Amino acid sequence: MASYRLALPAAAPEGDRSFWLRDLGAGPATPPFAGEAACDVAIVGGGYTGLWTALRLKEQAPELRVTILEADFCGSGASGRNGGQVHSWFAELDLLTRLVGAEEALALCHATAEAIEELAELQASGTIDMDLRLDGWLWTASARAQEGAWEPAADLCRKAGEADRLRPVGAEEIRRRTGSGASYMGVVEPRAGTVQPAKLALGLRALALSRGVAIHERSPVSEIVSGRPCRLQTPGGTLQAGKVVIASNAWAAALPELSRYLYVVDSQIVATEPVAETLDRLGWTGGESICDAQAHVLYYQRTRGGRVVFGRGSGNVAYGNRFGAAFNRRPDGGADNLRELSRVYPELRGVKIAADWSGPIDCSAAHLPVFGSLTGEPDILFGVGFNGTGIAQTPVAGRILASLVLGQDDRWSRSGLVGLARRQTLPPEPVRTLGARLVRRAIRIRNDLEIENRSPGPLVRWLSSLTPGR
Structure with a gap:
């Protein structure tokens, strides 16, 4: 006992x-x-x-x-x-294959695709109204360093006869579907999208x-x-x-x-006031979910009510996996998210933010x-x-x-x-958190440089490559 x-x-x-x-x-x-x-x-x-x-x-x-x-x-x-993004594990097919083998990886990807259909049936039957919109999930690049981040997974999809799971998209289609010219290439998972989580x-x-x-x-x-x-x-x-x-x-x-x-980080999200007219004018009218290929990924959607919900990974690392109320909301009001929102959608610069929030996320070494x-x-x-x-x-x-x-x-x-x-275990404290904070800081520096098509130095490149499980 x-x-x-x-x-x-x-x-x-x-x-x-x-x-x-x-x-x-x-x-x-x-x-x-x-x-x-x-x-x-x-x-x-x-x-x-x-x-x-x-x-x-x-x-x-x-x-x-x-x-x-x-x-x-x-x-x-x-x-x-969370950000309300619905997509399968096909985008992780390369990681899954490496960790659990090709057959099991493909089976898990199919299981998540079947789960999306189960959500669709719950919505269609009236069992759960979740605002599900299967208008696609776009995984994109907005800088040279992000180009082809999806290719290992897409290549395995093609070899498995599942090429349509991650279909290539170019700048014109991305702009038409998202209303933004920040990203110019990527892939789309057609049977994916968004919910009100x-x-x-x-x-x-x-x-x-x-x-x-x-x-x-x-x-x-x-x-x-x-x-x-x-x-x-x-x-x-x-x-x-x-x-x-x-x-x-x-x-x-x-x-x-x-x-x-496990290690615990936080992730921050903001929701704008309704800006439906502006988004309609930009051409962003659907329920697509969108991510970019930064290591500290951006993820966003247009809600049914015409708001933009815009999140970013990264955040604080909890020492010893101990965290409290400080993880529920950051004091800066989502400043980092607002900076990136203005880059992706310059037309929304100065838009009012209706809510900003954060919270702890459990991340595994795998x-x-x-x-x-x-x-x-x-x-x-x-x-x-x-x-x-x-x-x-x-x-x-x-x-x-x-x-x-x-x-x-x-x-x-x-x-x-x-x-x-x-x-897939992690090192003990204090090495774990001190190392994680150092690596995550390097990733942030690298992201900020690469988004401007600038190259980080060798130390930053090396440190940013030390993320567990990758």
Whole structure:
């Protein structure tokens, strides 16, 4: 019997929550856990991963008693504050192939493409209104150094007979579809696009409740004690469970074993006031999701309401994977994002910003989500490390975790992502964070130079190449 202490999240105040959540007036819909109870499977975390896992379990074993314990409310973490971009793993086919082999890599890519179709069916049937628009995902270059970043994945797609998954696009098509001349070449994944991520999270919560999943929000888990059964401690009481799934995103990194595989950064996003007339004039009328090929990637979309949601990777690195309220919002109001927004869309220079927010992201050394059980604890499972990409990936994660919970021997439990974490570990502190901050600073310098088609020096090039898993 062992005890595992979990970090208690610092919930963002209303003014620091994402535009997506604030626009819906999102909040808890279920009571906090109280007293003593028992279930077959307890899931720690009510974001996409936890909700999809619960739904997959109910699909396969409707009789299971499944309980989700969520520290704040479902979707209040990364699931409700991301950029709303929906694309498959075909853009990661080269990374997947290197880490899990060609056959498994292609199977995982197809699984995420199937997950997109599942989202489309949920939308079309009226089950979940998530503002899904499958108008394509564009991965582009706006500087010479970014050219061809997609080529390793696109080449493997062509060799696998999947050339249409990442189709080349040129400057004219990019401008026509995005209204911007900043990028001039790239690829498009046609069956991809955007959602309102908080709508998806709250819709999954409602779907899980309708299928008999017990959900308790405002119920942070402070401790898990292994055993038969396991015990989960919350402020209101104790839940006993035959199996436990840790699906708490960045907060899972507080566990010493998972901390060896994960590092936590923040990512910042801004949402403009409605500027539909300007965007219409530029020709940006669709629901495409767009990324560039910087190492600290830009990602953006036009919302149904005519706003631009514009995000950038990078951000602070949490020392020892400890972070608090400072990760919920940066004090600069999104200045870095605004600078890049003005470069990509000069016509929006000076536009009013309706909301800016940030938050912690769990990144794995493998740059892919990782699954397994804690060492010596077959009843305590985890699925973490989504690296900011999860809308089409978490439905697949739910299948993997459900198979592990049910003890099945199938394609999901045998996935190459199961056990991958132990092959991709990070150095101890303080080397990890000091090194990460140095590398990320070098990446920022390199990005800023290369976006102007200038070349960084050899030291910056070397340091910026040391990103884990690449």
